[in-house]
Amino acid sequence: MAGQSSGAVARTGDNPFLRAVAALSTLAGGTAAAMIVAAVLITCQMIWIRFVMNGTTVWQTEAVIYLMIAATLLGLSYVQRLRGHVNVDLIPLALPPRARKALAVLTLSLSVAVIAVMLWYGFEFWHLAWSRGWTSDTVWAIKLWIPYLALPLGLALFLLQLVADLVAVLLDVDKPFGLEDA
């Protein structure tokens, strides 16, 4: 089957590196959840000001969008740890244990590679916004390096969790693709 949670949360054993990464991802996940709640509250506050107080709002819409983007990027590593990113695991399910492990190593390595590339250029993009002092072209004119910071930060955490997952599969701490009865 495809879908989420085709297994439990990624296992760490008592490997200190895996546990540290797991703790970081959980922290990032908590932050992401808090950001989503903040987005709910700010949107409600904006509606209150606009429709009940008949006032105008300046920063809310933008802030809410950036909170949602930051929540998505910071949430990546935590959702990876919860195995919440959907995949199609028909072929891994059909494979014998050794081939399944090899495939898991291959897919995780490819994931590490592509996220590393994204992180590299994401950092460049953020750095450009920071060094040139870009601001958004709205009334609020927020310094764009602040929301853009979610790119390098979130992708770095995601990369770390992917590396940890790869290590866990290589060390046989965790099952490939989180599938039981290998």
Place this chain on the structure above:
Amino acid sequence: MDPLLLGLIVAIATIVVLFSGISVAVGLLIVSGGFLIVFDGMRSLELMPEIFFGKLDNFALLSIPMFIIMGASIASTRAGADLYEALERWLTRVPGGLVISNLGACALFSAMSGSSPATCAAIGKMGIPEMRKRGYPDAVAAGSIAAGGTLGILIPPSVTMIVYGIATETSIGRLFLAGVIPGLMLVALFMAWSLYSTWRTGDVNLLRATPYSWREKVEILPRVLPFLAIILGVLYAMYGGIATPSETAAVGALLCLVIAMVIYKLWDPRALWVVLRDSTRESVMILFIIAAAGVFSYMLSSLFITQSIAEWIGTLDVNRWVLMAAINVFLLVAGFFLPPVAVILMAAPILMPIITTAGFDPIWFAVVLTINMEIGLISPPVGLNLYVINGIAPDIKLKTILVGSLPYVGCMILAIILLCLFPGLATWLPNAVMGAGG
């Protein structure tokens, strides 16, 4: 290289990568990155994070986490069970009894939760044991809930429809309305089949309902009405033009959380965290696919694949209904393997130009597409709902669930055919409420 041939290679590469068991979003980034490097050079990758960020930089997307929080807080409560009981008590005079209240509860709960597996789980937990206790065949008990649960992505508010609206830049309000009549039509078809198959068992007692007193009928209402009122309020605010879907959904999310805490006593911080964690997981998963699919469609159009396919289809001299049939088969097959959101996001940039060139209404197409995705939810090999039912009632064989669901797949195919014959089923309501065009 000829963009059409290139498109074929991209399609094959995407299928291979996605079937490797890699997560869908990362897979899309890998395929996009790979083709960009080969055909546009290494430097073209530097745009990827910017496009990724830009794709998420959209206020309309906020409605996704908001509707998910609404659904998750409702699903965390006993609301499913209460709704089920309320319908059972109120529908006593309707012939057909239990299976009818089950399907009705599925339809209502899917409107509240917007999620198919959540509906299946919430109503099935109560409905399946109850139906089996009263002697309904296992296949009917499991099949009706599996099918009823799929309504979650069609009846508004539906996250799937929001994603379609964002991917194709069509009005989310119209899309929601377009799902209403086809949704009710599906409910009616499901009910008709359930009654027929129950009647066929020869046990007439099953079609009778148990009588309830007025006291029993009234006392359950306070537990059911608040959530229904919020959903209706949210929809009213949207269509009254008072606020955008994202804004109304945010208010709805806050209200649903508060009601879950007050009426259902969701005070325990751990229980509250489970709701927030599940919402975050679901939202991040969908938003990540949206952003990655944005990079994917950038790659497709920067290699001129999207444009060439649309042109090529334009020059093909095929009947538009043959084309629609082919698209349906494609969607059906894709839906067998991939979650609805992923199918919509990958297919939308390619299919949209084709659909509009062939003169189909994108709003109408959204409904056809969604019913296709519903079929995927109760068909092997992926069929998420089948596994949810399997989890709730482990002693019903997966094969029985599957066989029980098949006639409902037939109902859905019938619904698609009806929609092709009478497109007004989907387009009439949005046009009547929001005016024609747009």
